[in-house]
Amino acid sequence: MSLAETIRTHVREHRSGMLTDLLFALAWVTVVSVLFDVLDGPQWAFYLCMGAGVVAYFGFFASVEAASEKR
Template sequence: MSLTGTVLDHVREHRSGMVVDLAFAVIWVAVVSALFDALPAPTWAYHLSLFAGVVAYFGFFASLESARDAQ
């Protein structure tokens, strides 16, 4: 099997999850960018807030999975 076939199979298998991941990332970056455009802050705080999106992503989806398991 070629690399292209493998990648296409992976995308077909995980399409909805990849769309949710992309949407979360786009929304997080848009909110952080809008917030830091409106408020003066150092560049390191902006970068730290963007990185906090990684923690927020894993925390949000872990709590979502935990809530689904509790039902």
């Protein structure tokens, strides 16, 4: 199997999850960027908030998964 076929197969199997990941990342970066444009906060805090998006991502989807298991 070629690399292109492997990538196509992976994308086909995980399409909705990849789209969800992309939308979460775009929303997080947009909110943080707008917030720091308005507040004119320090650069280190901007990077800290961008990095916190990784923690927020896993926390959000872990809570969604836990809530759906309780149903």
